[in-house]
Amino acid sequence: MNIKATKIIKGTLAFIATLLVLYGARFLWQNYSVAMPLNSGLKSINGVQNVVLEKPSKIYEPIIINISLNNISNFQKTYAEINEKAIQALKGKAYKINIKDTGSDELEKLYSDISIYIEKALIDGSFPSLVEKSDAIAKSIGGESKINIDSKYIYLHITKNDKSLYKLIPRQTQKAGDLK
Template sequence: MNFKRDNRLAFVIALAVTVATLVAGQLLWQKYAVARPLDSGLQGIAGVTAASWDESKNGDITINVTLGGVDNFAKTYGEIGETAKTILGKRPARINLVDSRTPELETLFHAVHFHLQEAVATGNFSAMAERVDAKARAAGADATMYVDARNVYLRLTRGGASLYAVVPRPEAAAREVK
């Protein structure tokens, strides 16, 4: 009788030690195999002033990147995405850009957003550039735009404030599904 109780106690202790070891291993792996390489990789990208990330309960990762003065926004955004993909592999991640936007820049962005969406739909990016640039100058701001196969990138600056926006091109998503 006493032997059965001792076996159960040994089983419970072994189970607790196993679970504790697995949890500790997972936390160490997360810290040394994901967190540190991701943080140092993102900090090494020109124009990135700060980076952090959060993992949701379903495993999705949100990478928060604070941008300072960026010479080529499209290149910087691409480097952020490649760094995340290299470290995270196939785990889903979303890049959240943190900038120094002001209410005036947000108002300007909402005013030019229609031109961005129209260009994405029609492919007329030169007209978009002219219209966005004209509205930015009228608001006392500077607009820098980039277009690649996946996205349209917009940087609005006024004084020391900046607003960064990425508008996905739907046909790029359709090409990637194939």
């Protein structure tokens, strides 16, 4: 081999080694400074059964946090704790929380029946009526519905037997022309 080919091979190998070190460091940083603290923080919350993180393929995409809940008494409080732990662990990085439930077709139908009253409450502010109607509809099938409301969301938790359905409904709807 001539000297020029040897230099090209050495340069290429050095470049590949540098890339491997950089990607390895990024992987370790992602696991030990983001994923593990977030995972352990979320699992410490009462009612959080399982946490699965989906890492984005692009830098500007949010981290997807999939959470399975089990036997919680207050969805609003649990969601607030989850959100707080995510903010602490991710330190300003974009994220999206997906709540996984143990819902059934029957609970989905129940949610569909209640959603009309949710839309009405969002339009005219009739939240007490929403709570009454959802309780009546849930009791008609032997279930239970719990609704909590704050300035950002309506938290709906429907249960029947060992099945639970969690819905987080934004109170502010996106207006035409808004980019979010």
